[in-house]
Amino acid sequence: MFVDVGARGEFVDGVPRVVSVNGREVGVIGWGAEVFALRNVCPHQYAPVCQGHAMPLLVADADGEMATDETTLVVVCPWHGWEFDARTGRVICGDAAYRVKTYSTRVQDGRVLVDVGGPAAAGATPSAAVARRRRP
Secondary structure, eight states, rough: EEEEEEEEEGGGGOEEEEEEETEEEEEEETTTTEEEEEEOOTTOOOOOOSSSSSEEEEEEEETEEHHHEEEEEEOOTTTOOOOTTHHHTSSSSSSSTTTEEEEEEETTTTEEEEEEEEOOOOOEEHHHHHHHHHHO
């Protein structure tokens, strides 16, 4: 079931915002016309991945010239710098077995809705637990 997590305007493009949905910490990130939602757990060592930053994917051509792929948003874990595709949850480099859980989203009447499965909740709340976590 889709749960209303807030107005689209509350989600600044490229800035992860963590909310609690049905007892799960979910990072919601706007990116142009899209909105992504990821479980706030890095599969590497269980860090709060959405406390990291988001950026466009860095790419290089055959000559080594660097550029950004503005169509692909990457979430960077704050603990060890692991990078994940916000759309698919797949790790950018490294062991392909590592993947962040992603959730379907939609924007309806200016509201962001996230499908975390299970029964619908009354809504989402900002996650206070995220602010209390510290890097080991």
